[in-house]
Amino acid sequence: MSVVAEPNTMRLPEERTTGAMPGYHIAIFALLLGLALIAPFFLYPVFLMKVMCFALFACALNLLLGFGGLLSFGHAAFFGGAAYVSAHAAKVWGLTPEVAIILGTLSGALLGLVIGSFAIRRQGIYFAMVTLAFAQMVYFAALQMPFTGGEDGIQNVPRGDLFGVISLNSDMSLYFMVLAIVFGGLLAIYRIIHSPFGQVLKAIRENEPRAISLGYRVNNYKLTVFVLSAALAGLAGATKAIVFQLASLTDVHWSMSGEAVLMTLIGGMGTVFGPLVGAAIIVTMQNYLASLGAWVTIIQGFIFVIAVLLFREGVVGLIAKRLRRPL
Amino acid sequence: MGGKSDHDIILAAENLTKEFRGFVAVDGVNLSVRRGQIHALIGPNGAGKTTCFNLLTKFLQPTRGKITYAGKDITNLLSADIARLGLVRSFQISAVFPHLTALENVRIALQRKRGDSFDFWRSQKILSRFDNEALALLEEVGLAEFAHHEATELSYGRKRALEIATTLALNPDMLLLDEPMAGMAQADVERITALIKRISANRTILMVEHNLSVVATLSDTITVLARGKVLAEGDYATVSQDPRVVEAYIGAGHG
Numbered sequence: 143m144s145v146v147a148e149p150n151t152m153r154l155p156e157e158r159t160t161g162a163m164p165g166y167h168i169a170i171f172a173l174l175l176g177l178a179l180i181a182p183f184f185l186y187p188v189f190l191m192k193v194m195c196f197a198l199f200a201c202a203l204n205l206l207l208g209f210g211g212l213l214s215f216g217h218a219a220f221f222g223g224a225a226y227v228s229a230h231a232a233k234v235w236g237l238t239p240e241v242a243i244i245l246g247t248l249s250g251a252l253l254g255l256v257i258g259s260f261a262i263r264r265q266g267i268y269f270a271m272v273t274l275a276f277a278q279m280v281y282f283a284a285l286q287m288p289f290t291g292g293e294d295g296i297q298n299v300p301r302g303d304l305f306g307v308i309s310l311n312s313d314m315s316l317y318f319m320v321l322a323i324v325f326g327g328l329l330a331i332y333r334i335i336h337s338p339f340g341q342v343l344k345a346i347r348e349n350e351p352r353a354i355s356l357g358y359r360v361n362n363y364k365l366t367v368f369v370l371s372a373a374l375a376g377l378a379g380a381t382k383a384i385v386f387q388l389a390s391l392t393d394v395h396w397s398m399s400g401e402a403v404l405m406t407l408i409g410g411m412g413t414v415f416g417p418l419v420g421a422a423i424i425v426t427m428q429n430y431l432a433s434l435g436a437w438v439t440i441i442q443g444f445i446f447v448i449a450v451l452l453f454r455e456g457v458v459g460l461i462a463k464r465l466r467r468p469l
Numbered sequence: 470m471g472g473k474s475d476h477d478i479i480l481a482a483e484n485l486t487k488e489f490r491g492f493v494a495v496d497g498v499n500l501s502v503r504r505g506q507i508h509a510l511i512g513p514n515g516a517g518k519t520t521c522f523n524l525l526t527k528f529l530q531p532t533r534g535k536i537t538y539a540g541k542d543i544t545n546l547l548s549a550d551i552a553r554l555g556l557v558r559s560f561q562i563s564a565v566f567p568h569l570t571a572l573e574n575v576r577i578a579l580q581r582k583r584g585d586s587f588d589f590w591r592s593q594k595i596l597s598r599f600d601n602e603a604l605a606l607l608e609e610v611g612l613a614e615f616a617h618h619e620a621t622e623l624s625y626g627r628k629r630a631l632e633i634a635t636t637l638a639l640n641p642d643m644l645l646l647d648e649p650m651a652g653m654a655q656a657d658v659e660r661i662t663a664l665i666k667r668i669s670a671n672r673t674i675l676m677v678e679h680n681l682s683v684v685a686t687l688s689d690t691i692t693v694l695a696r697g698k699v700l701a702e703g704d705y706a707t708v709s710q711d712p713r714v715v716e717a718y719i720g721a722g723h724g
Contacts, residue, residue, distance in 0.1 A: 154570055154617045154618065154619065162594060333589070333590065333592065334589045334590075336592060336593050337586075337588060337589045337590065337591050337592065337593055338580060338583070338586040338588055338591060338593055338595065338596055339586050339587055339588055339589035340589065340593065341573070341576075341577065341580065341586065341593050341596065342577065342580065342586045344566070344568075344569065345566045345569065345577045348566040348567055348568060348569065349564055349565070349566050349567070351528065351560065351564070352560065352564040352565070352566065353577070354528075354548045354549050354552070355526065355548065355552055355557060355558050355559075355560070355564070356552060356557070356577060356578050356581060356635070356639060357549050357550075357552035357553045357557075357581050357639065358549055358581070358585075359547065359549045359550075359585075360549070362585070362587070363587075366587055366589070370589065
């Protein structure tokens with residue numbers, strides 16, 4: 143093609159480069175918040191809290207996968223590891239829930255720093271394999287170490303009193319704390335994606351050798367996003383442990399990592415809102431189809447195959463493509 | 470450092486060698502690039518030109534040899550750190566960030582002025598302070614009207630122009646251009662040739678190029694590589710009449 147021939151190009155809206163949050167994104171966030179505020183009066187709050195925890199977990203994975211271009215198969219290690227730490231802190235140390243959750247989040251970040259430092263030295267499938275291998279180590283540690291309670295996990299974790307004053311024993315007060323955490327987490331992810339850091343991250347994902355040749359030490363950026371993603375996955379896991387009063391081997395099992403990947407792909411990898419939709423779909427299916435037993439997994443697999451064959455961009459990815467706007 | 474002539478050398482490679490499992494891609498190459506010149510690296514396919522480039526910018530680690538840039542030994546530096554010293558390379562296939570707008574592409578390079586961009590808690594709105602500078606650079610390569618188009622939508626020639634604008638944003642002392650004209654239509658070749666000539670005013674350029682008329686127009690010095698070794702060196706007139714070059718390059722390639 144020559145410069146003389148005019149290619150079929152499209153001018154993008156100005157807000158795309160200025161980094162201001164576009165109006166329709168603000169509208170979607172407001173709509174989500176509005177729905178979340180009235181939902182517990184119509185639906186079972188514990189179910190909704192489960193959806194929110196998994197939504198945050200999937201969004202954390204999507205930050206790494208969709209915006210960092212790095213596929214981790216080991217995010218259960220951060221989710222479950224943080225769940226154990228937060229459950230232990232609340233139950234054994236008797237700490238208030240918010241402190242337990244913060245400790246859980248920090249443990250996720252720390253674990254992310256260790257695993258990430260090894261994983262980012264490899265690329266593509268090898269990166270995924272390194273994360274999986276480390277996650278399996280965390281799983282076996284959880285199985286063997288005394289503080290995790292082995293097969294039993296840590297049960298009967300007290301929900302405690304928020305800041306030592308507000309009792310979380312009512313599902314409603316707990317619900318609004320979880321909503322604040324998850325919504326805050328989403329806004330944090332949104333900001334990370336739309337920060338100077340996020341811009342470099344995008345460049346690295348799009349063309350890594352070029353980013354290097356412009357003087358960016360790409361491994362430091364990859365490690366940073368890995369740690370951020372691990373911390374947010376930890377936040378989700380730690381919150382989940384308080385909500386269900388339980389941290390167990392399920393949380394660190396490799397299938398938990400798989401579920402986060404599944405939610406991200408179904409909802410739309412690399413979209414802001416996709417993982418929320420993906421998490422809602424998967425958790426709803428698990429909950430309402432639970433009576434079908436093993437069939438849930440088969441139905442999930444079937445939906446996944448359909449999704450990959452028919453709409454690879456995921457539900458939200460597909461809508462975004464139709465609307466020609468990033469969602 | 471000996472006399473004045475040594476002082477003029479901005480980039481030097483001594484006995485540069487790269488072996489891949491017994492195959493020697495670059496074999497004891499000595500190369501000196503003078504400050505301010507346009508220096509071309511030519512040779513038939515498989516001569517080791519691109520490997521040489523990858524070694525000089527440390528995208529590959531040399532098996533043996535030493536690389537000096539502006540008097541500093543860079544043999545053991547990271548690629549990103551070499552770029553920070555002002556030695557910036559381009560790639561054979563056009564190296565843009567496809568789903569960033571032209572303006573954003575250039576801004577990624579300008580952003581380096583802030584140092585590292587690890588501030589994930591700030592809004593990218595603060596990057597708009599680089600917009601005017603980015604626009605001026607786009608203007609310079611004739612892309613101002615495409616500032617808000619995604620790079621992937623630009624024509625091939627425009628992508629290469631965008632790549633040059635991005636590279637210029639770093640204001641490097643030396644550019645390594647890997648086949649800047651590869652796959653380009655004639656109209657674009659002339660445009661980019663003029664552009665390279667213009668940006669070479671206060672810079673040093675080392676380029677790999679197959680288009681011999683471009684090489685003849687632009688280069689002050691030409692080094693001919695064949696089978697990983699330096700075959701000849703000199704200006705276009707000298708090199709093009711060297712019988713070994715005619716045999717290895719023109720004879721074999723265009724016989």
